Amino acid sequence: MPGKPIEGEKRVFMTGNEVVAWAALAAGAEIMYGYPITPQNEIMHYWTRLAPKFGREFLQTEDELSAGFTTIGGVLAGKKAFTATAGPGNTLMQEPMSMAEAMRLPTVVVIQQRGGPSTGTVIYSQQEVTMTTLGGNGEGMRIVYSTATHQELFDYTIKAFNTAWKYRFPTFILGDGYQAKAREPLTIYDPELRGITMVPAEPLVGKPGVPGVDRPPVHLRNTYNVEEELYELVGSLVRDFERIAPEVAEYEAFGLDDAVLAVVSHGVVSRACKAAVKELREAGYKVGYFRPVTLRPLAVPALQEAAQKAGRFLVVESAQGQLARLLKDALYGSTAEMLPLYKPGMGITAEDVVARVKEILG
Amino acid sequence: MGAIGERIVEAYVGEYASGKSEVAVNRALALARQGRRVNLVDLDIVEPFYTLRPIKKKLGEQGVNVLAWDTREMIGLGETGLVFRPANRWALRLPGDVILDVGYGVGGARTLNLVEGAGEDPHLKVLAVVNIARPMTATVEDIVQYVQTLGRVDGLINNSHLGGETTVEFVQEGARVVAEAARRLGLPVVATTVLEELAAKMGPRDACGHPVWPIRRYMDRTLW
Numbered sequence: 001m002p003g004k005p006i007e008g009e010k011r012v013f014m015t016g017n018e019v020v021a022w023a024a025l026a027a028g029a030e031i032m033y034g035y036p037i038t039p040q041n042e043i044m045h046y047w048t049r050l051a052p053k054f055g056r057e058f059l060q061t062e063d064e065l066s067a068g069f070t071t072i073g074g075v076l077a078g079k080k081a082f083t084a085t086a087g088p089g090n091t092l093m094q095e096p097m098s099m100a101e102a103m104r105l106p107t108v109v110v111i112q113q114r115g116g117p118s119t120g121t122v123i124y125s126q127q128e129v130t131m132t133t134l135g136g137n138g139e140g141m142r143i144v145y146s147t148a149t150h151q152e153l154f155d156y157t158i159k160a161f162n163t164a165w166k167y168r169f170p171t172f173i174l175g176d177g178y179q180a181k182a183r184e185p186l187t188i189y190d191p192e193l194r195g196i197t198m199v200p201a202e203p204l205v206g207k208p209g210v211p212g213v214d215r216p217p218v219h220l221r222n223t224y225n226v227e228e229e230l231y232e233l234v235g236s237l238v239r240d241f242e243r244i245a246p247e248v249a250e251y252e253a254f255g256l257d258d259a260v261l262a263v264v265s266h267g268v269v270s271r272a273c274k275a276a277v278k279e280l281r282e283a284g285y286k287v288g289y290f291r292p293v294t295l296r297p298l299a300v301p302a303l304q305e306a307a308q309k310a311g312r313f314l315v316v317e318s319a320q321g322q323l324a325r326l327l328k329d330a331l332y333g334s335t336a337e338m339l340p341l342y343k344p345g346m347g348i349t350a351e352d353v354v355a356r357v358k359e360i361l362g
Numbered sequence: 363m364g365a366i367g368e369r370i371v372e373a374y375v376g377e378y379a380s381g382k383s384e385v386a387v388n389r390a391l392a393l394a395r396q397g398r399r400v401n402l403v404d405l406d407i408v409e410p411f412y413t414l415r416p417i418k419k420k421l422g423e424q425g426v427n428v429l430a431w432d433t434r435e436m437i438g439l440g441e442t443g444l445v446f447r448p449a450n451r452w453a454l455r456l457p458g459d460v461i462l463d464v465g466y467g468v469g470g471a472r473t474l475n476l477v478e479g480a481g482e483d484p485h486l487k488v489l490a491v492v493n494i495a496r497p498m499t500a501t502v503e504d505i506v507q508y509v510q511t512l513g514r515v516d517g518l519i520n521n522s523h524l525g526g527e528t529t530v531e532f533v534q535e536g537a538r539v540v541a542e543a544a545r546r547l548g549l550p551v552v553a554t555t556v557l558e559e560l561a562a563k564m565g566p567r568d569a570c571g572h573p574v575w576p577i578r579r580y581m582d583r584t585l586w
Binding site: 015018049184185 | 379497500527
């Protein structure tokens, strides 16, 4: 019996991709399916270095379509399975994750965003927000955590496994090339010691007993013959998703009470925004900070309150308004003004944000 | 420049993100400050992140001859690995000291084979950079096992740190662990590298008697 990957807790210095591999181990992931793509490769590299030491497994597939579907296969067989990808790989993953949505399968996919469209750059962007939150045919009933630090990459990767297996919606960790490659200290830990109990996986097919006699039949479908049948399924997906949304949605905010402008961002860009808002507040500017941690579902009531308080949002993202589009949908009917700082596929610094806020507030 | 025997030729190898480039850059600059002629060679063809390319000009201004690609000379960065820069093959034929910054892991260490004369160079020292805050090289056993996979290694560098949270105690703990690993491997610990502000507190030698090389962080500006 191999030991625990992490005994107790430990302060370490890591790259973001390694963090994901260690978190998946700590969360009890049993198998990773994957196909290489920059900038997520070291998730696979470290998983394959570590997995044999702890009795875990890995399968390299022929492409990301296959990596997504084999992840589903692993889940159906009762394994805690996951995969990781980026950019064009994420595009291919939409088909299997759409199937996971249809069948209510618990899947965990880690996305390290890169610049697009297409092959684009390998380094960094926030241009996979629309695709990760709403990609695939169907209604995009999925959960997306957008992380900002290595500590969050560790915490939320562990959390994603529990969210997926508890609610049975496809669950994504949305990182990016900067987080993947950057190095910083964090604490890795055995989740049990933090009071986190991992939801066990169970086989969804091939259960013992006679279907319909000893147990209800397992009926996992992604194909329907008539409109009414599908309509009923989609309705139940939407209802369940809306019911759990308040439990799942997370955000981070400060300085909104006296704010005349709220800086809204997510992921790694929120680090620059946080630093900028702190600096601006110290200089006497009435600026607030709002960061959705879950991009789907969004923390809608908190967002609405922030919009009402500040009256004006500066939306900062390394994309051409992909976050802003989600915000506008959530805030329909609000009169809050939405100002952009969009730099698709480019890094955004605290200086950029400070300069833009000063330009707006004078 | 002194006699031929004093030529310094060092290749820095080791675990991913162990600090190879940071140590190599600082070593090259330290030698340049002594008035030596120094060539710093980017041999990292494993991945294009955190390499010397972005600070090439800056290092040049400080008297180091940097052998690395310019970004505009490259295409398809990162997707298919990097193309070996032809001039770097002849780096050991250059006059002066040569510091080789090698890509990570076994794949990185093998890049040394592409450098003409690396096998016979009488001055070449291959140094493995170790940070005990990196979980794959956290314990004596881990380090011994890891270094044994790298092929030729002539000495270890203790580069144990926790980024901005590094303390003298942590560096000293690294020195003890790395010293024990080095003893089992039959290798010397060439130096402990530590940020200048902490080095001032440690003095010229660490708790195990290894020389302390003060360093500055350059690589945090080189992600891309």
